[in-house]
Amino acid sequence: MQSERIQEAVRDLLASVGEDPVREGLRDTPKRVQQMYTELLAGYSVDPVALVNGALFDVDYDEMVVVRDIEFYSLCEHHLLPFIGHAHVAYVPRDKIIGLSKIPRVVDMFARRLQVQERVTRQIADLLTEVLNPQGVGVVLEAIHLCTMIRGVKKTDARMVTSAMCGVFKHNPKTRAEFMAHIRRPTHEEF
Ligand SMILES: [Zn+2]
Numbered sequence: 001m002q003s004e005r006i007q008e009a010v011r012d013l014l015a016s017v018g019e020d021p022v023r024e025g026l027r028d029t030p031k032r033v034q035q036m037y038t039e040l041l042a043g044y045s046v047d048p049v050a051l052v053n054g055a056l057f058d059v060d061y062d063e064m065v066v067v068r069d070i071e072f073y074s075l076c077e078h079h080l081l082p083f084i085g086h087a088h089v090a091y092v093p094r095d096k097i098i099g100l101s102k103i104p105r106v107v108d109m110f111a112r113r114l115q116v117q118e119r120v121t122r123q124i125a126d127l128l129t130e131v132l133n134p135q136g137v138g139v140v141l142e143a144i145h146l147c148t149m150i151r152g153v154k155k156t157d158a159r160m161v162t163s164a165m166c167g168v169f170k171h172n173p174k175t176r177a178e179f180m181a182h183i184r185r186p187t188h189e190e191f
Contacts, residue, residue: 001041006034040075040082043112051109052131055099062135064175066090066182067103076147077114085143085159087111088183091128092135092168092175098128117143117162125164136167138179 007030014021014029021030068088076083087107110123125139140163149156168175 001038001044003034003038006037007031010034039112040073041112041114043109046109048106048109048127048131051105052098052102052127055102056096056131057099058095059093059097060095061093061097064090064092064178064182065097066179067100068183070104070107072107072111072120072141072143074111074113074115074117074120074143076145077116079147079151080114081146081150083115083117083143083145083147083160085141087124088138088140088142088179089124089128090138090169090179090182091132094133094135096132096134098132103128117141117145117160121162121164125166129166134167136169136172136175137164138166138169138176139164140179140183 010030010033011021014026019026021027066088067090068086070087070089072085072087074083075081089103089107106124106127107120110120110127121139121141125137128134128137128139140161142159142161144157144159148154148158165176169179170176
């Protein structure tokens with residue numbers, strides 16, 4: 001990412017809305033915004049192969065693995081405003097599993113880009129399908145979008161739900177129902 005160009009663009013934006021980019025409160029804003037975008041868009045520079053490398057294990061296990069309530073933060077590509085929510089990811093292994101901590105990192109890698117929620121959902125499912133060659137993958141994302149909350153229709157509690165179902169999750173209604181039952185259960189009843 002080109003730090004200086006981002007800062008220049010933020011200075012232009014400030015001047016364009018009639019602000020004085022060198023007044024005290026705004027003087028460091030271009031730098032802060034540039035650092036913020038570098039963090040929020042860090043997913044572009046993550047190599048997915050390196051991310052999962054060393055975290056794949058051969059196992060004789062073919063029951064569903066579910067990681068639910070993974071917090072994520074993304075940026076809507078239409079308005080550059082955040083959308084925030086939870087991802088629920090499940091797969092049924094064929095002969096390989098992936099280290100538990102890697103799934104949230106896969107979610108982060110795709111969330112930390114300019115996105116639409118549908119695409120993040122699909123990208124998570126596609127990558128896990130590619131690296132694990134599982135019997136199936138299911139991904140559900142629930143999120144609130146600041147662009148619908150604070151502008152336009154101003155629906156503050158509208159929650160968007162997207163899903164991507166592959167393999168047994170697509171073709172076997174029982175597998176899909178098991179996954180949905182897992183993610184509907186309230187967290188405090190888990191233990
Ligand atoms: Zn938007």
